[in-house]
Amino acid sequence: MGASTLLLTGNIDTIAQMSCNPAIGGQAKGQMVREIDALGGEMAINTDVTAIQFRLLNESKGPAVRSPRAQCDKKAYQFRLKHTLELQKNLQIFQATVTGLIYKNGQVIGCQTNLDIKFMGRTVVVTTGTFLRGLMHVGQNKNEGGRLGDFSAKTLSASLLEAGIELQRLKTGTPPRLLGRSINFTGLQEQKGDAKPTLFAFHDTRDPEDLFHVEQTGERRLGWSPGSEQASCWMTYTTPASEKIVRDNLHRSAMYSGEIEGVGPRYCPSIEDKFVRFADKPRHLLFLEPEGRSTNEYYVNGLSTSLPFEVQLDLVHSIPGLEQAVLLRPAYAVEYDFAPPTQLFPWLESRKAENLFLAGQINGTSGYEEAAAQGLIAGVNAVLKVRGEDPLIIQRHEGYIGVLIDDLVTKGTIEPYRMFTSRAEHRLLFNHGSAELRLFEHSKSHKLLSDNRIGKILHKLNRVHYWQNYLENTRSGAGIWAEGIRRDKEIAKLPSELAAETAEIREEVLYRVIYAGYLERELRQVEKLKHVEKIRIPLAMDYAAIPGMRRESALKLAQFRPQNLGQASRISGVNPADISILMIQIAAQRRATEAS
Amino acid sequence: MLVPSDTIAALATPVGTSALALIRASGPMARLLVPALFAQAPLPRIAQHADYRDPQGILIDDVLFTFFAGPNSFTGEDCLEISCHGNPFIAQKILADLLARGCRSADPGEFSKRAFLSGRLDLSQAEAVMDLIHARSDQALAAANQQLRGSLGRYMAELTTRLIKTLAHIEAYIDFPDEDLPEENRQSINNDIDTLISDTARLLATSHYGALLREGIKTVILGEPNAGKSSLLNCLVGHERALVSPEPGTTRDYLEELIIIGPYWLRLIDTAGLNLTPAPLEQRGIDKSLEQATQADLFLWVIDATHPRPDLPSDFSRLLTTQNTLVVYNKCDLPVVAQSPLPQPFQSVNFSTITADGLTELQAALVNLGASFQVNVGSEVIAINARHTQALEQAQNCLQSAKLKLAQNIASELLSSDLRSALESFAQISGKIDHERILDELFASFCIGK
């Protein structure tokens, strides 16, 4: 977008370091990575060229819920992205820890660092992850830090509180890492990658210089041809001995002894939780996942815990294949501050301090994709704010990014928020292949992609429409093409010109034709909702003064300050009659201003 | 400001018996309803007379309708106003028919809201409209709460919870394909859907009882000429509504009157006396009596106790059951004769329309019969209204379509899309359902996560 930008980080070498499992994508998250790519983000391409295993999840189900997932080389991912940032025009990177924000008249105007250097900016985006007063637990042992081996941002919290931003605690955890050569893989079940990888980036519309043939650009960025030399993951299970070890030591687990006050995610239970809450389940599945090509470190997916180190050792040794395993890093839980996201506008600017944007884990989410999506949107909006332009807000029916941010700012969260396809009411519209087409209006109007790529997407969109129209309206033999396709699911017999289109175009056309009935039903519902989403609520609305409005509703509305009627109607406790009343109030105010 | 594009309908006059009832529809469909209902072109602002028939062609009422073309109407949209007879039963039937044809039942104060939004009301009226919405929704809320606090609410909560459970079982396999979940059990999902369908059907069946409660139990008085049928109607109504004379064959056409007995509305219908060997003119009256009898919920068979009873014509007698018939031995103030046993063990009361002796027993017997129309859902008595029926029918359709998909082994996310629509329909009765509950259920039932 051409804005002059400074990136401050406590440690340049940890830019894009994945705190946990170096896996990108998966259910809903995979679709989100493609949306990020459609809006000009780097995550997809960076994953494609540093992945060591690709798998398409839900292949047996319909296209809407098929999701790409990749296991990356952790260090290659991180260093390639760092390199990319270094090469980025208008971006300056500097290593310093931010100790506080500088405010003036309720606006943020810059930040203070530990080097006693101040940096001033028109807008500031804060993405502190798990570092705000980060506290790590291994059993009773506690260390300050946002991540093992990292620092804790201790003073920044105070600076946020000073602006009136409320903070709360959350927790998350990570399993131990093992030395690969100490693992006995014989007898363990192997999980291979897909022979034909499903990539995250849209290579069909990409400019040549963006493509993964990094060798040819002369930049010597890290990376390899996607899908080359894939690595395997391995499966093993806990044993009755593992369960006994966990149960006997429950009182020593940081989570069970009351050491941790933060709330953890239900979808990421620790091994303690799994044994306690699902006592009838005899064993729990674990995946051993390599962390990269140039390391022998393995991640034990499914064994997150906050038990003391010596118990972790016994636990690991009770598992088939891991009898002799050497621990490289212990499992730990981390507690951190987050700012409940209902304190944000839908464009991720703080309601408490102007020009301050928050993104990522600080908003109560968990996950790389969730963080990347917010970072992208917050970044774009920080620039738009400087330019005085309307913010970029992705609607709930346009993509998972829309669902994510709308859920955060209107409903908030009480546990680390992760995206699931079931959170999206219109997920049938969110097949991963359509991300670029769905978000085209946004990428075009905000110039998030090169002109060349915009042109190619437009071409793709036109071809898809052309073929949709053609198949629905042209006869082939006894009937209409589309009807034949829906009836027989027979895609072998397509018009030959369609068969000659790119696979991306063909797949999108077939999805739209085969599922036409369902997609139309979704689109009809979207149309109904769209009209309330378009009715903006003036920022200065005085809810308490609206005649007829119920008091509880007025309080709720004043607290959440929704941007439009659609958002207002999703706030719990505000009933439809109050929405009607609000609608009339908006119309009345508008008419009064027009009249004067 | 955009005005929504759907068509709303509601009763515009207060519920109850007034001479006329006004039903109003507003929105783009109003224009199409005129030819569909009355086979006439929508001429604006001309009141026209027509028969209102349901889609099966059955006459509901003769009505007066007026079409208003937007923006020259109350709401500023195309509007259709239908005035029918003030009987709540008729008005409800017409409204239910409009909903079945694709209208949506209007929210409290929605007509005024649309009028304001389309600029038909001026700014000074805005507050009045807001107050109106507030007041109406309070009434609606009170009424709804009363129902939802009671048996209907409990039943809906139960159905909703089960539907959410079923959804969670489907969603788990969509959102967590990589987890160590037990084999997906489509058979048990099928069973869940089956019981949801049958329980929804059970609830839908109560809509008839609900209709009886609101619209009146159709009660036909029949018997031989001169038995005192018209006298009985007058006696129950409390004034001289029907012509009474010592001449047999006084009543030639049927006549209807609404009365309240205990908790029930009774639509009392007096008919022409039944003769086994009728004269041609009498036959016309008897045909009309039969038309009424075939639609009846209840029968009052009046027998003149002063002489041996004749049999009823077989067309009539086969309609009577012990569940729906009360025998009234009339004229008990006079010396009575012994009667031959009744063809079925009907309940009976001895009565006199002159002294009103036996009135209490008669009323008690009617209340008993009315209660037998209740459809018991579990141990509870529930009666749903037209709006509930509409929502439940939608839910039922979605459940059926989900079942079909399951049988055809169609992908889970499409199955889930139907079940979510069913959930939305349930929500129209029991209020907003937070989808987070699906995830709550999912994480409670499955050990998920790494």
Ligand SMILES: Cc1cc2nc3c(=O)[nH]c(=O)nc-3n(C[C@H](O)[C@H](O)[C@H](O)COP(=O)(O)OP(=O)(O)OC[C@H]3O[C@@H](n4cnc5c(N)ncnc54)[C@H](O)[C@@H]3O)c2cc1C
């Ligand atoms: C132990 C652990 C386990 C996790 N487990 C999972 C999991 O199982 N699944 C999953 O999806 N996600 C997991 N996550 C979450 C995932 O790592 C995060 O959601 C994601 O990385 C958040 O991205 P972010 O950009 O918000 O913050 P981070 O990736 O945490 O990055 C924050 C950055 O800000 C810098 N920084 C912080 N404070 C300052 C300051 N004051 N000054 C300068 N720089 C600063 C840090 O150096 C760091 O580079 C886990 C995280 C942790 C720590």
Ligand SMILES: Nc1nc2c(ncn2[C@@H]2O[C@H](COP(=O)(O)OP(=O)(O)OP(=O)(O)O)[C@@H](O)[C@H]2O)c(=O)[nH]1
């Ligand atoms: N003594 C006595 N006379 C009654 C009683 N009920 C009705 N009658 C008389 O019986 C005659 C017929 O009464 P109606 O009510 O007209 O009888 P109906 O069954 O309606 O007759 P049709 O309409 O001709 O079939 C009238 O003269 C009434 O006054 C009663 O309970 N006691």
Ligand SMILES: [Mg+2]
């Ligand atoms: Mg009579």
